[in-house]
Amino acid sequence: MDCGDVREVLLDYQQGRLASEAHGQVRAHLDGCPSCANEDRLEHELTLALERRLPQYPAPVGFKRRLAAQWPAEASSPATRRPWPKRWAALAVAAVLVLVTAPLAWQVVLAPSETGRSAMVTEAVNDHVRLLQSQRPLEIESKGIHQVIPWFSGRLDFAPGVRFAGDADFPLRGGAVGYFLDRKAATLVYGRRLHSVSVFVVKAEGLPWPRRGLERVGRLEVYRTSSRGFNVMLWRDGELGYALVSDVGPKDLTLLAEKFASSS
Numbered sequence: 001m002d003c004g005d006v007r008e009v010l011l012d013y014q015q016g017r018l019a020s021e022a023h024g025q026v027r028a029h030l031d032g033c034p035s036c037a038n039e040d041r042l043e044h045e046l047t048l049a050l051e052r053r054l055p056q057y058p059a060p061v062g063f064k065r066r067l068a069a070q071w072p073a074e075a076s077s078p079a080t081r082r083p084w085p086k087r088w089a090a091l092a093v094a095a096v097l098v099l100v101t102a103p104l105a106w107q108v109v110l111a112p113s114e115t116g117r118s119a120m121v122t123e124a125v126n127d128h129v130r131l132l133q134s135q136r137p138l139e140i141e142s143k144g145i146h147q148v149i150p151w152f153s154g155r156l157d158f159a160p161g162v163r164f165a166g167d168a169d170f171p172l173r174g175g176a177v178g179y180f181l182d183r184k185a186a187t188l189v190y191g192r193r194l195h196s197v198s199v200f201v202v203k204a205e206g207l208p209w210p211r212r213g214l215e216r217v218g219r220l221e222v223y224r225t226s227s228r229g230f231n232v233m234l235w236r237d238g239e240l241g242y243a244l245v246s247d248v249g250p251k252d253l254t255l256l257a258e259k260f261a262s263s264s
C-alpha cells in the first residue's frame with residue numbers, strides 16, 4: 001500500500017469499515033509514514049469538527065461513538081501506538097488551533113494535493129449536510145431552470161453554466177448562493193426519488209481539482225469518491241468546477257453527471 005492507497009481508504013479505516021487484512025496494512029503504513037499519520041490525525045479532527053457543527057443530530061453521533069467503542073481498539077490503543085516526538089505534538093496542537101479557526105482554507109493553501117482533494121470532498125459533504133439541515137435551504141424554489149439561472153446573475157461573478165433543466169428522474173428543486181471553501185458557489189438541488197442531490201458550481205481556478213484516478217462520464221473526466229456515507233463527484237469543465245453530493249448511489253450520480261455532460 002502506498003500513500004495514495006492509504007489516503008483513499010483513510011476514512012473507511014477510521015470508521016472500522018476495512019477488512020482486517022486491509023486494516024492491518026493501513027495501520028502498518030501509518031506507523032511508518034509520518035505524512036500519512038498526520039493526515040490520519042487531521043481527518044480525525046475534521047470528523048470531530050463536523051460532528052460539532054451538527055449539534056442537531058446527537059443520536060447518530062452517539063451511535064457512531066458507540067459503534068467506535070465496540071470496535072476492537074487496535075487502531076487507537078495507546079499501548080501499541082508509537083509516541084509522537086515532542087515537536088510533532090506541538091505541531092499537532094498548532095494544527096488543531098488552525099483547524100478550529102479556518103478548517104479548510106488551511107489545507108487547501110498549504111497542504112499537498114491529496115490533502116487538498118480531501119478538503120474539497122469534505123467541504124462538498126459539509127455543504128450538502130448544511131443544506132439538508134437548513135430550515136430554508138433554497139433561496140429560490142423553482143419549477144424551471146429558466147427561473148433559477150437568471151436568479152443567480154448579480155449574485156455571483158460568474159454564470160453557473162448549468163443547462164440541465166431537470167426532468168422526471170431528477171426534478172430541479174431550486175437554488176441558493178453558498179460558499180465553497182474560499183469562494184462563492186451556485187448551489188442547485190435536484191431531487192432523486194425521496195433524496196436530493198446538491199450541485200455546487202464554482203470558478204475552478206486555484207482549487208486542487210483531482211487529476212489522478214479520473215473516470216470518463218460522457219465528455220467529462222470525473223473524480224468519484226465517497227465520504228461519511230455520501231457519494232461525491234468532482235470535475236472541472238473549462239473555467240468552472242462542479243461538485244455533486246448525495247446519499248443516492250454512485251449509479252444515480254453518474255446518471256446525473258451524464259445529463260450535465262450532454263446538456264452543457
Ligand SMILES: [Zn+2]
Pocket residue numbers: 002003004006029033035036037
Ligand atoms: Zn504514506
